[in-house]
Amino acid sequence: MNRKSNLEGTPTGDDAAGGVIAVTRALRILEAFGINDPQLSLAELSRRTGIHKTTVLRLARTLAADNYLVQKEDGNWRLGRAAGWLGACYQATFNVQEVVEPVLRELTIKTGESASFYVREGQQRTCLVRVEGPQAIRHHVRIGAALPLDSGSPGRVILAFSGEPGELYEMIRRRGFHLSLGEREPEVSSVSAPVFGLHWRLLGSMCISGPTSRLSEARLLELAQTVVDAATRLSYAMAGSQRPAMHIEKPSTWHP
DSSP: OOOOOOTTSOOOHHHHHHTHHHHHHHHHHHHTOOTTOSOBOHHHHHHHHTOOHHHHHHHHHHHHHTTSEEEOTTSOEEEOHHHHHHHHHHHHTOOHHHHHHHHHHHHHHHHSSEEEEEEEETTEEEEEEEEOOSOSSOOOOOTTOEEETTSSHHHHHHHHTTTOOSHHHHHHHHHTOEEEESSSSTTEEEEEEEEEOGGGOEEEEEEEEEETTTSOHHHHHHHHHHHHHHHHHHHHHHTTOOOOOOOOOOOOOOOO
16 A cells, blocks of 8 residues: 655655655645735745745746746746646636536535526526436526526625625625525525636626525525535636635524
């Protein structure tokens, strides 16, 4: 059996033979950069990756030799054109269905309810991807169906994070999610959270939905964090990155 090691430990087994640890460390350095980080110092790269500065410097110079990093005159580092080319290739070959559906399927397994991803088209929202839940009694929505923005939690979330004014939308932006009970269809409940892409551009909203008899307000509030976590994972997947899911404070009970 091959033994595993941490990033700073001595690699053994396949890691030592194949250089897996070195590749992993190099990827961690590239992933240390974010949208708001045009440049990072050697010390900051070391802090963010947990790798010793001498190792970071050696790997950064190797990455710079192939234009994945660039060292500025002040000693700081920024992403190079080769990293930009990979990003451009990713965007050009990106398949929404392949990225969204696995996240929705996982959300359905965790909640036991149908999960959907909506995007805005004019003054309507369209169901782009949907995974049906395992329950015999469930809420049905056809993929491609156009629904109103101002009715139901998915549309309200899209409006809120598109900058719609008003107390309701301010509250949605503060909470990071929205729930509705019978707002668009009687006896149908849902809870939704926003999905973002590069530079925090709003892409749409993710929701779970089902009969109100099963999804009471209390139950929706219990599931809200699960939906927010899934939407956060999808947001970073859409942007071609990975970060820990954000956490929301449990809100006080309210009626939409």
